Amino acid sequence: MEQHRSLQELMAVRREKLEVLRRMRVEVFGGRYEVDGSVGEVVNGFEVGRVVRVAGRVTAHRDMGKSHFLDLWDFSGRVQVYVNEKEVERRLLEVLRLVDIGDFLGVCGEFFLTKTGERTIRVKEMEFLTKAMRPLPDKWHGVVDVEKRTRQRYLDLIANERSREIFEKRIRIVRLVRRFLEERGFVEVETPMLQIVAGGAAATPFRTHHNALDVDLYLRIAPELYLKRLLVGGMTKIFELNRNFRNEGISRRHNPEFTMLEAYWAFADFEKMSELVEEMICTVAEEVCGGLRIEHRSEDGEVKRVINLERPWRRAKYRDLVEEAVPGWFDLTVEERRQKALGMGLDLTHCQEDYEVTQHVFEKLVEEKIVDPVFVTHCPKELIPLAKLNKADPSTIEVYELIANGQEISPGYSELNDPDLQRKRFEEQSGGEKQKLDEDFLVALEYGMPPAGGMGLGIDRLVMMLTGAETIRDVIFFPHLRPEGQ
C-alpha cells in the first residue's frame, strides 16, 4: 500500500508544508483550543455580528484570489469561514497557503451573511490544530467501496452523510431505550462477559483462558443466567444493555459480537413483557423516525419497504402461522414433513428432529416474509428451555417471539423458576450430549427465583429496522472482517 508512488507524492507535499509550518514556528499539532461549541451548535447560534470561536476539519477551500472560503466540518455539521486578504495579518495568509483539505483549524471571527445568504464567519484569528498527512476521499462521491467503508469507518463517517445519519440514529436509539426503562423503574446492571459456562442460549462461544486461575473461560453468548441470579438476590426490575459474542458465521444479519438488551421484571409474565417492548419500540420510533410508519429507501431515494408500527401489533400462534404458510402441515407424519420441506427446496442437513424441520419452515416461509411486527406465541417447548410451559398446552411455552422486518427482533418469556423442571429441560435440550450445566445457576434457582417476565432485544436489528439499513455492518461502527493478509 505504501508503495504507490502517487500517494507518496501527495503525502510528501503535505509533509513539506508541515516542515515549512514548523520553520515558521507554527504548532502544527496544536493543543487546547477554546470553542463556543461544536460546529453545529455554533452555527445554530448564528447572529449577525456575534463573535464566535469554533474548530473543525477543513473539507473545502474555495480560493478566489484575495478572498477565501473554507468549510470547517465536524460530526455535528459544517460552517463556512471567510478570509479576506485585506482584513487579516500577513502571517495568517502565509499559514493559510499551507492549509490542506483535511487539516483541523480553529478560527475566531464575526458572523455575517454572504450575498447568497450563507451564515459565515469572517476570520480574524486562525490557529492550526492538526495537519492531515493523507488526502481525504473525494468530496463529492465520498467512499463507495464497501470494504474501505468498514475497514476505515472514519473515512466513511467523514465522507458519507447517510452513514453518519445511521450512526446518529443508533446513538439516539440506545439512549432512548435506556431512558425508557429507567423511567419505568428498571435499573441497569452489569454481569460477567467472561463466564465459566456459556449459558442462556444455544450458540458456539468464544473460548479464552484465565492464566492466574488457570481456567478456561467463555465470552458470554447471553447474560440471562446472571441476570436471573439478581432476581434471586431480590432485584425486581433490571436490565443490561451490552455485547454478546457468538462464534458463528458472519452474514447480513450476524456479527460475532452484537448488542443485546435483556430486561427482567419480577412478578410479570411474557405478555406484560410484550406490552413493554411494544411500547418501548413505538416510543423510540416516534422520537427517532418521527412516526410509526418507517420507510426504507434505496440509494436513489425510492421507498422500497414500509414498516407499520401502529399499535396494537398482531399476535399469532406459531402453529397457526406455519399452517397458514403450509396448509395441512401438522396433519402430516414426521417423514412426510421432511419430504415436503425438501420438496420446497429447503436444506435440512442441520435439522435432526421433527421440530427443527418445522422451525426451518417457520424461518424461511414465515419469519423472512413478515414485515410489520408480529408477536409469535405458543412456540414449541423444544426451542427454549428457559421458559415456563403453557398450562393449557404443555407442548408449547409461555413466550413471544417478536418478528419484524423479516427477522427476529425480540424474544420474551415467562421465566421458568422451578429448579427441578429447569434441570430437566436443560438435560432434554443437551440431548445426551455432555454439555455442561450451569450448576451454580440451578443452585440459585433452588433458593427461589420469583416468577418473572424477561425479554431480549437485538439492538443492531432494531437499528436496522428503524434506519432501513440492509446489513448489520451498516449499523455497527467496526464490524468484523477478515484481516487483510500480507
Add this chain to the structure above:
RNA sequence: GGGUUGAUAGCUCAAUCGGUAGAGCAGUGCCCUUUUAAGGCAUUGGUUCUGGGUUCGAGUCCCAGUCAACCCA
C-alpha cells in the same frame, strides 16, 4: 464450507475483438475580493490485487492465491 461476481491514479469511474491505460475530483503552478460540487488556463500522478501461464503483444484470455460483495449451507 460451496457457487456467482468483483478488485484499474489518493477518491469516484472509463478503457470496443487481446493492440499506446483515460476522465472528473483531489494535488501542483498561474489568474480572480461574496464563493459554495466556485470558475479559467496549464500540469503532475499507474506494480491495472498478488503469483504463475498462453501470446509477437495481456487491464482484457487461462491457472492458483488474497480480500470483498451477493446467493446457498
